[in-house]
Amino acid sequence: MTSGISKADVVHVARLARLRLSSGEIAMYQEQLSRILDLVGEMDDDRLAVMPAMAHTQDLVNVLREDVPRPGLERERLLGSAPDTEGEFFRIPKILGEPE
Amino acid sequence: MNDGILALDAASLAAAVRSGEVTAVEVVETYLAQISVQEPEVGAFLSIDAEAAISAAAALDRARESGEELGPLAGVPVALKDNLCTTGFPTTAASRILEGWIPPYNATVVDRVLAAGGIAIGKTNLDEFAMGSSTENSGYKITRNPHDLDRVPGGSSGGSAAAVVSRMALLALGSDTGGSIRQPASLTGIVGLKPTYGRVSRYGLLAFASSLDQIGPMAATVKDAALMAEVIFGHDPMDATSLAVPVPALVDGIEGGVRSLRIGLVSNLLEVAAPAVAAAVERAAAALAGEGATVETVAIPELSLGLPAYYVVAPAEASSNLARYDGVRYGFRGEGATAEEMMVSSRSEGFGAEVKRRIMLGTYALSAGYYDAFYLRAQRVRSLVRSAFQEAYSRFDLLLSPTSPTTAFKIGERSDDPVEMYRSDVCTIPSNLSGDPAISVPFGKEGGLPIGVQLMGPALAEERLLRAAYALEAGWSGE
Numbered sequence: 001m002t003s004g005i006s007k008a009d010v011v012h013v014a015r016l017a018r019l020r021l022s023s024g025e026i027a028m029y030q031e032q033l034s035r036i037l038d039l040v041g042e043m044d045d046d047r048l049a050v051m052p053a054m055a056h057t058q059d060l061v062n063v064l065r066e067d068v069p070r071p072g073l074e075r076e077r078l079l080g081s082a083p084d085t086e087g088e089f090f091r092i093p094k095i096l097g098e099p100e
Numbered sequence: 101m102n103d104g105i106l107a108l109d110a111a112s113l114a115a116a117v118r119s120g121e122v123t124a125v126e127v128v129e130t131y132l133a134q135i136s137v138q139e140p141e142v143g144a145f146l147s148i149d150a151e152a153a154i155s156a157a158a159a160l161d162r163a164r165e166s167g168e169e170l171g172p173l174a175g176v177p178v179a180l181k182d183n184l185c186t187t188g189f190p191t192t193a194a195s196r197i198l199e200g201w202i203p204p205y206n207a208t209v210v211d212r213v214l215a216a217g218g219i220a221i222g223k224t225n226l227d228e229f230a231m232g233s234s235t236e237n238s239g240y241k242i243t244r245n246p247h248d249l250d251r252v253p254g255g256s257s258g259g260s261a262a263a264v265v266s267r268m269a270l271l272a273l274g275s276d277t278g279g280s281i282r283q284p285a286s287l288t289g290i291v292g293l294k295p296t297y298g299r300v301s302r303y304g305l306l307a308f309a310s311s312l313d314q315i316g317p318m319a320a321t322v323k324d325a326a327l328m329a330e331v332i333f334g335h336d337p338m339d340a341t342s343l344a345v346p347v348p349a350l351v352d353g354i355e356g357g358v359r360s361l362r363i364g365l366v367s368n369l370l371e372v373a374a375p376a377v378a379a380a381v382e383r384a385a386a387a388l389a390g391e392g393a394t395v396e397t398v399a400i401p402e403l404s405l406g407l408p409a410y411y412v413v414a415p416a417e418a419s420s421n422l423a424r425y426d427g428v429r430y431g432f433r434g435e436g437a438t439a440e441e442m443m444v445s446s447r448s449e450g451f452g453a454e455v456k457r458r459i460m461l462g463t464y465a466l467s468a469g470y471y472d473a474f475y476l477r478a479q480r481v482r483s484l485v486r487s488a489f490q491e492a493y494s495r496f497d498l499l500l501s502p503t504s505p506t507t508a509f510k511i512g513e514r515s516d517d518p519v520e521m522y523r524s525d526v527c528t529i530p531s532n533l534s535g536d537p538a539i540s541v542p543f544g545k546e547g548g549l550p551i552g553v554q555l556m557g558p559a560l561a562e563e564r565l566l567r568a569a570y571a572l573e574a575g576w577s578g579e
Contacts, residue, residue, distance in 0.1 A: 009464070017419060017463045018426070018440070019456055020448040029460060035519050036461060040474060042408040043481050053479035054486065056311045056341075057297045057535025057559075063340035077204045083433035090428050092439045 005033045105130040110176050110270050110324040111351070114217065117175030120164060124157035124175035128219055131177040135221070135268045143243045144253075144262040146182045147189045148222035153177070156219050173331060174217035179269035181260050182223040183230055184315070185304035186210055189220070193306045194238040195228045197450025198431045207304025208339070209273055209315050209332045216331045221269050224259030228452045229422065230280055230308045232256050233524050236515050237454040244511070245288060247549055251508040254284030260318050261288040271328050272318040277308050278410050279503075279528025281316045282540035286503035286552025289542040291325045291569065292318045294528075296559045297535035298343035301336030309417035310341075312410075312532045322541065322570040326350040329562065348563045358571045359392030361564070364496035367399045369527045373502040380544035380551040381502050387543075387575035388500070388568065398496065402488035406530040409481035411522055412465050412474045413533070418455075419462030425450065457518060486534040493558040498568055500555055501527050503540040507549035527554060537562050541569045543576045 010030050014021050021029065075088060084091040105127055108116065116122045132150050139145060157175060164170055180186060183193040185203035192198040206214070214220065227237035235243045235258030243258045245251040246266040253262040257274030261284035264272050274281040276294035285292025293316045300315045307313065317328035333347040365385045370378050389395045427433035427446030434445025451459070465474035492499060504524055514521045531538040536559050540552040553572065557565040 005464070010460070013460045013464045013467065016467065017456075017459045018423075018444050018447050019451075019459065020444050021456075025456075029457060032457060032518055033461060033464070036411060036457075036522070039519055039522065040408045040412055040465075040478075043405055043412075043477050045402070045405060045481070045484060047484060048477065048480045051480040051483040051487075053476055054482040055479060057486075058341060058343075060341060065337055073204050078429070081201060081204065081430040083427060083431070092428055093436055093442050095439045 005030060005037060106134065106267050109321055110173065110319065110327050113270060114172055114174040114176055117160070117217070118164065118170045124160040124219065125154060127175045128153045128157040128177060128221070131221060131268065138246070138266040138268050141244065141249060142246050142262050142266050142268070143241050144179070144224055144259040144266070144268060145222040146192060146194065146225050146240055146259070149189060152188055153219050153221050160217060171215060171217035172327060173213060173271070176218050176271055177221040177269045178213050178218040179221055179224045179260050179263040179272040180210060181226055181257050181272070181274050183226060183275060183306040184210055184273060185306070186220065186223065189223045191223065191306070192240070193229045194226045194240055195450065195452065195455065196239040196432060197425050197446065201431050203304070205304060208301035208336045210304065212332050213273070218271070224257070224263055224272065226259055227256035228455050229306065229418070230256040230275055230277055231418070231454050231458055233279070233283055233521055234509070234514065235259060235284070236511065237452060239452050242511060245508045247289065248508065250510055251549070252287070252511055254287035254504070254508065256280040257318065258284045261285055261290055261292070264290050264318055264320055270320070271324060273315055273332070274318045275305055275313055275315050276532065277312045277414060278532050279525045281318060282528050282538060282552070282554060283504045283525065285318055285540040287508040287550065289550025289552070290318060290320055291322050291539065291541055291573070292316065293325050293329060293539045293562070293566070294531060294537060295329065295333065295562060296343070296537045298341050299333050299537070299562070301339040301342045303336055303338035307421040309414040310421060311417060312414060322566060322573045323351060323354060325539070326354055326566045329566070345560065350563055350566055353563065354566055354570045356567050357391060358388055358568050361393045361497045361568060362495065363388055363393045363395045363568070364398040364492055364499045365395055366403065366499050366501040367397045368401050368404060369501035372526055373505045374507070376546035377502045377505060377507065377551050381500065381553050384543045384553040384572055385500055387572060391571050391575060393568070395500070398492060400488050400492055402484050403530040404526065405481050406485045406533050407523065407526045409478040409485070410525070410529045410533060411461070412478035413482065415458040415462030416465050416475050417462070419459045419466065422455065422459055454518070482533045485530050489530065489534045489536060489558070497564060498555050498557045498561070500553065503527060503552040503554040507546050507551055531556050535559060537565055539565050539569045541572045543572060
């Protein structure tokens with residue numbers, strides 16, 4: 001049995017995940033992801049329909065700290081980790097591409 | 101004296117440092133000498149800072165001389181999995197995308213270990229972003245199993261396990277999302293504890309699957325693991341999921357025995373194990389019964405559904421967590437004329453094959469049209485696993501199973517087959533899905549390779565779990 005993920009699916013998912021794949025990688029991931037989805041297909045039990053969806057093991061809701069100001073991390077130190085900065089900003093290539 | 105230092109357990113070593121019987125500098129020099137012999141063969145570490153370790157030890161010795169009371173880990177060399185943020189070492193999660201990154205803060209567990217007098221000796225290798233069961237997915241190097249250098253140490257905390265078993269560190273921290281502390285502990289013959297979800301702050305742990313990740317101790321003995329657990333357990337306001345519950349005494353009372361404990365031997369997890377592993381688990385059951393526990397066989401078939409559910413939930417959460425690695429604020433940046441091209445290059449060149457596989461799997465499971473069939477269904481399985489555990493824990497105090505279905509496998513043997521690799525997590529995954537604690541304890545060997553058995557317990561039952569683990573450890577002759 002195969003859950004059948006197509007090459008087009010792999011390309012689509014890679015685009016959503018901001019990954020560039022070679023044609024060899026597309027073929028490899030198509031084969032591997034299909035087999036993993038077969039494994040995932042083993043989730044089968046009559047009781048699942050009545051089971052609540054569980055996102056988390058704890059019943060915590062809206063955990064808040066006291067609203068007291070305290071020092072955060074130093075800006076210079078955080079900027080120092082970035083590949084490129086300008087003044088107090090992270091610098092990146094232009095957001096909008098040139099029209100082709 | 102060096103052999104003497106290496107022979108001491110953590111509590112005895114810390115006591116010797118506190119009393120001045122040995123200095124912390126002597127301890128660290130001894131362990132660094134051990135590293136210089138073992139590390140070239142084993143490859144457990146991604147970074148080591150001998151100078152910083154010695155100067156931290158010297159500061160500890162000066163504090164003692166000036167009359168300061170030292171902590172419970174005084175002078176104890178500790179190895180830290182490289183997905184824990186440290187200001188003193190680069191933190192890479194074994195990924196090229198974080199090569200050379202030095203975090204601006206320490207993980208809470210790191211601060212707690214240092215405050216207790218522990219010496220951070222180095223950062224250990226792992227499967228990239230903790231995704232794997234062999235440490236072969238590291239972006240940097242292979243770590244070898246000290247029992248057989250042709251075999252894997254397990255994973256993803258394989259570097260921490262290898263460091264402890266080859267005595268390059270006395271204690272280590274690992275993280276466990278689907279078995280990443282317990283399975284390498286099993287494959288290297290040490291003790292590994294995955295605490296109850298929320299027992300240990302995740303602040304400063306590079307996130308893989310946030311609803312499953314938990315940091316825990318790895319040690320040569322159960323008592324050492326308990327000592328480390330006492331240091332790292334406890335509420336932390338920096339982690340909203342950290343539990344505000346009291347931390348029990350874990351070392352005192354650990355010798356209390358298992359008399360009158362009801363222990364369930366999980367038959368369907370026994371069936372998936374190799375014969376030698378299953379036999380070891382049965383011997384462990386007999387040993388516990390011999391110590392006065394009541395041991396009965398129980399089938400909990402729902403636990404086997406945990407494996408497929410995990411391979412939806414964990415990649416789904418990972419695909420979201422790893423979206424932050426975009427080449428903007430930290431880590432590796434690839435080329436690109438536009439911001440999006442730059443992000444695509446950074447991620448495509450920075451992530452390894454397994455990480456990409458899981459990101460794509462998670463993205464697919466969460467994408468339009470597939471959410472109900474995969475993610476929602478996996479969440480329902482998670483409830484089913486939890487309710488099956490709850491039912492079992494109404495009849496049993498603890499459950500016993502293999503940790504890993506096999507002993508350590510050969511390097512390269514499973515690396516081409518992700519599904520085969522994933523299946524080896526079947527015994528450890530259920531406790532992550534339910535958020536309950538579990539521990540792996542060495543109990544036997546097959547062809548010179550260690551076998552671990554797993555004890556599982558209900559939420560917050562670490563005291564009971566460690567007590568039974570201690571009894572098991574005492575009940576194994578070492579053969």
